[in-house]
Amino acid sequence: MTSIPKESDVVIIGGGIIGVSTAYYLAKSGVSVTLVEKGIIAGEQSSRNWGFVRQQGRDPAEIPTIMRSLALWKGLSKELGEDIGFKQAGVFYLANTEEQVAGYEDWLKHAKEYQIDSHIVPKTEIQKYIPTNSGGWLAALRTPSDGKAEPSKATTALARGADNLGANILTNCAVLGFETEAGRVSSVRTELGAIKTNTLLCAGGTWSSLFCGRHNIPLPQLKIQSSVLRTSPVPEISKHSIWCRDVALRRRQDGGYTVAHGSATEAPIVPDTFKWGIKYLESYKKEKSRLRIKLNGRFYKELMTARRWNIDGPSPFESERIYDVSPNKKILNEAFNNLRNLFPQLENATIIESWAGLIDVTPDAVPVISPVEKIPGFYLATGFSGHGFGIGPGAGELAAHMITGKASKQELSNFDYSRFF
Numbered sequence: 001m002t003s004i005p006k007e008s009d010v011v012i013i014g015g016g017i018i019g020v021s022t023a024y025y026l027a028k029s030g031v032s033v034t035l036v037e038k039g040i041i042a043g044e045q046s047s048r049n050w051g052f053v054r055q056q057g058r059d060p061a062e063i064p065t066i067m068r069s070l071a072l073w074k075g076l077s078k079e080l081g082e083d084i085g086f087k088q089a090g091v092f093y094l095a096n097t098e099e100q101v102a103g104y105e106d107w108l109k110h111a112k113e114y115q116i117d118s119h120i121v122p123k124t125e126i127q128k129y130i131p132t133n134s135g136g137w138l139a140a141l142r143t144p145s146d147g148k149a150e151p152s153k154a155t156t157a158l159a160r161g162a163d164n165l166g167a168n169i170l171t172n173c174a175v176l177g178f179e180t181e182a183g184r185v186s187s188v189r190t191e192l193g194a195i196k197t198n199t200l201l202c203a204g205g206t207w208s209s210l211f212c213g214r215h216n217i218p219l220p221q222l223k224i225q226s227s228v229l230r231t232s233p234v235p236e237i238s239k240h241s242i243w244c245r246d247v248a249l250r251r252r253q254d255g256g257y258t259v260a261h262g263s264a265t266e267a268p269i270v271p272d273t274f275k276w277g278i279k280y281l282e283s284y285k286k287e288k289s290r291l292r293i294k295l296n297g298r299f300y301k302e303l304m305t306a307r308r309w310n311i312d313g314p315s316p317f318e319s320e321r322i323y324d325v326s327p328n329k330k331i332l333n334e335a336f337n338n339l340r341n342l343f344p345q346l347e348n349a350t351i352i353e354s355w356a357g358l359i360d361v362t363p364d365a366v367p368v369i370s371p372v373e374k375i376p377g378f379y380l381a382t383g384f385s386g387h388g389f390g391i392g393p394g395a396g397e398l399a400a401h402m403i404t405g406k407a408s409k410q411e412l413s414n415f416d417y418s419r420f421f
């Protein structure tokens, strides 16, 4: 659709898995909803991710929502009438150190509390699940009920599902800001014109903090970058999606693997690093062995990005319809070599395509699904911190319930915006 409605009960910013899932569940409950995407559906994180749909290793704050999400994933292909590549093929985390094994054992207390089928696989049994490998791993954490899906297919199918239920899905249209009346959201300004509404949800992924900043709503959010490749069709080495220190891989529907380095994520230093850095110290201490901190052209680019703009535009959102960052070839070469060394059956794999994605991260790596109390009618569903694809349908349903008043305080309490301040 290229023309915008004059009014809508709810407007959603962002056509990633979170925005489209929320639109889908709102439309399903009869709410008139308009989703506005500056580029294309699933142009950013939601098509670039690994495709793991995992419960294991999650922060306990997210467990009820990921469990609900998994239940939704199971029925989605049928409900949407489209193949989205969802399978409960299991997830396997392999440990190189005793410290990792202890971490996995510790996480099992959460699995037990929620009756998730996660368990430790001892060293002697790893071969049962990955018959040919040279990993020498000490043990593994395995969750047979965890799943996987094809990211781009799933996100675009959900958008079509929302559209079929009557949602307005606008692409190539940036949201520039919103206006208020008596303190409450009263209209949303897009580059194609205004939409009268009293409810706006920001599901803008990595752009959410910039958007919120325009309205004096502080949102701590930093970006990290992850590079990914896909291989040619190769023999299946395990039905599970696998993560270890040296490589992460998921079997794709096309018979290849989606592959990334298991512990090389780039953290570009940008002006926001200085603004929010102090809030990230605890997470940084935990994750520093996996982060490669870099000062590159992004610092200057973000320094030059307008933080304030006129509501009539132009805004920074029209000038970058899709965040298309270049993959780090060095990291990908390391990952690809690790892949072939660890799994000799994949020695003939070739690289078909590579890409990178920017990931939005909150200080505690838990998302925000929350009203913003000081502006009635303004809501957030953002900050999914590198694991928002799997939880997407569950988080979208929760965001829809938050907006329609069906979500309990208890369900939303772990995702509250005010926890950062």
Ligand SMILES: Cc1cc2nc3c(=O)[nH]c(=O)nc-3n(C[C@H](O)[C@H](O)[C@H](O)COP(=O)(O)OP(=O)(O)OC[C@H]3O[C@@H](n4cnc5c(N)ncnc54)[C@H](O)[C@@H]3O)c2cc1C
Binding pocket: 013, 014, 015, 016, 017, 018, 019, 036, 037, 038, 039, 040, 041, 042, 043, 044, 045, 046, 047, 048, 049, 050, 051, 052, 053, 054, 173, 174, 175, 176, 203, 204, 205, 206, 207, 208, 211, 226, 227, 228, 317, 321, 322, 356, 357, 358, 359, 381, 382, 383, 384, 385, 386, 387, 388, 389, 390, 391
């Ligand atoms: C390489 C990589 C690997 C990952 N692996 C996994 C994984 O295996 N499992 C997992 O669960 N998660 C994974 N993730 C994380 C997951 O992809 C994200 O958490 C999830 O996709 C976030 O969805 P989103 O809808 O919040 O954001 P996005 O998908 O980024 O969508 C946000 C959208 O908002 C739009 N937008 C922003 N501002 C505006 C505006 N003002 N006007 C209009 N539109 C706007 C953007 O154009 C964008 O399309 C990975 C991410 C990456 C990058």
